Structures are given as C-alpha cells and as structure tokens.
Amino acid sequence: MTRLPPQPQQPTRLTHNRFVHPRPGLPGRWLARLVSSPRLLAARRAVLSRLPFMVLQSEVEQVVYLNWLVxxxxxxxxxxxxVRLWQxxxxTLFTVLTYAHRHFGPAAAGPLRRLYPSPLQSNWRFYVDQLPGGARAGRVVLFVKNTLDxxxxxxGSRxxxxxxxxxxxxxxxHRREDRAIRTEIxxxxxxxxxLRSTVRPAATRTLPASFAGCFDSWESAVAFLCLQDSAISHVEDAGRIAHAGIDLPIxxxxxxxxxxxxxxxxxxxxxxxxxxxxxxAQPFCFLVPAVPFRVLWERLL
Incomplete structure (x- = not known):
C-alpha cells in the first residue's frame, strides 16, 4: 500500500504517564512525589546503568486483546x-491487552520465583513504524498506559x-465468569x-470489515498484533525514550x-x-490462553 506522509510534529511535553495515586490524601501524594522525583530517578539510572540488567520473568494467562482502528x-x-506510528x-491500531501474571519476578530467582505475587496487568499501546533518527521500527509497540492492581x-515499576x-x-x-471473561479497571x-469489558468465545475466526483494508486474513492480523520483540515509552523527567526488549513466544x-x-x-x-x-463496543478481540513472558533488557535512547 502507498505510505502516508509523516505525521505532524507532536508537542515535546507528554504527560499521559504522570502518576497519581488512586486514593487522595497525604500518603498517596507523598508516594507519587517519591516515585516521580527527578533526582532519585537520575541517581537510580546512574547506578543501574553500570550493572547487568536483571531479567524479569512470568507466566501470563488469560491474555485478552481488544483492538480498534483509531x-x-x-x-x-x-x-x-x-516516533511515527504505523498507519x-x-x-492506526490501538490495543488494550489485559492478563494475569503468574509469579512475576527476577528470572535469577529460579524456583523461588513461585514466592513472588501474581498481579493483574493491562497494557495500552500503539504500533510503531519509525523510531527517532528515521530507523525502521520492526516489531515495536509504544506503551501509553500500563496499569496494575x-x-x-x-x-516498583515507576x-x-x-x-x-x-x-x-x-x-x-479480570476473571472468568461462566464462559465469559470480565475486565474492569x-x-x-x-x-x-x-475500562469495562466482557468478552466471550466467538464461533468463527472472522476479520472485521474495518480491518480488512489492513490485513489479508484473521491470522495475519493476529500475528501483527501479537508478535513483538520490544517496546518503547516516553520518559517525561528525562525527555527521552526508554526501549525494552521482551520475549513473548505466542x-x-x-x-x-x-x-x-x-x-x-x-x-x-x-x-x-x-x-x-x-x-x-465492537473491538476486534481474541484470547491468548497462556504464554511465558520475559523482559530481557532496557535502555534509554
């Protein structure tokens, strides 16, 4: 298909990742300030950049993908x-995927990782066509919202x-109710x-008409939406982009x-x-029952 011209330049200050605690009051405000402190974050980067990256691992289950063309x-x-988005x-494509971790923690913990908790998580993302400097993105997503319970x-992620x-x-x-899966954030x-959604098994693998202009089949659409090997996110206090490698062999x-x-x-x-x-209320949606998940590396661009 013919490539569209570059997207218009966006403002340099993005604030959609700013953290606000869900419960008002002094403790919540204090925690929000602590995890957003530029001095503390700069000190952490200075220390951890000199150490090997700690690979993180989980077995995720009940991964529900909700997808829209926006x-x-x-x-x-x-x-x-x-950064230029795929279009x-x-x-362009916007995806919300929600899932349950199973013992999310350092891979180096080995069998002791079973002692780690199993949080619920929801990732909200777009798909990247071009990285800064004009580099082709490959299989890269842009995280714009990540939520945990x-x-x-x-x-800790902050x-x-x-x-x-x-x-x-x-x-x-995020749980099964009879044959359906209900999600509420x-x-x-x-x-x-x-977010509030309820999904249930569909009888056929049917590609919505709105997606037919982008993909040849249900299978090709699912492959594009599922198979990524890295993710980026805007780092507000540093004015830079963080890039992380992921392993998600679906x-x-x-x-x-x-x-x-x-x-x-x-x-x-x-x-x-x-x-x-x-x-x-009519997303293109599907389920990945289970998949191992690892975060392999992270760096600032």
Missing part, C-alpha cells in the same frame, strides 16, 4: 518526538524501570485509565477468537481517539 492524527499526540488510510509492582511506567488502579477485575482518584495456533458482549465494552479514551460510539 484516528491517526488523534493518536499522534501520544507519540514522543521522532493506513489515516487510521498491586501497589508494590506499580510503584522507580526501577523507565520502559514500563505503571499506574495503580483503585479496583481491578476503576481509576478512583488516580491516573489509571478506566503460539498463534492456540489463539482463540472472541466477541464483545453487546453493551459491555466501555473505554472513555476511545472518544479522544475519534472512534464513533457504535464502534467503541
């Missing part, structure tokens, strides 16, 4: 300077990682995004088609991205 111009405001005919993991600045939900549900007074043959339950998909951010109301 307005590329509206989405460009989430991209750091120099076709003025549209665990204060330890959310605050302090120890630049590539996965996470938000903390006031309430987070309630931000409270915090910076986590809001077996495409195991991916299962889903359909959204009518009236049970609500995501306010879609309105900002120009999605018509009738399409908000």
């Amino acid at each position: 307005d590329a111009t509206a989405a460009a405001r989430y991209a750091p300077p120099g 076709r005919d003025g549209k 665990s204060a330890i993991y959310a605050l 302090f120890f990682s630049d590539a996965l600045p996470s938000h903390l939900a006031a309430r987070f549900v 309630v931000p409270g007074a915090g910076s986590a995004p809001a 077996d495409l043959a195991a991916v299962q088609p889903l359909e959204a339950v009518i009236g049970e998909c609500n995501l306010p951010m879609l309105r900002e991205l120009g999605v018509p109301p009738g399409e908000c």
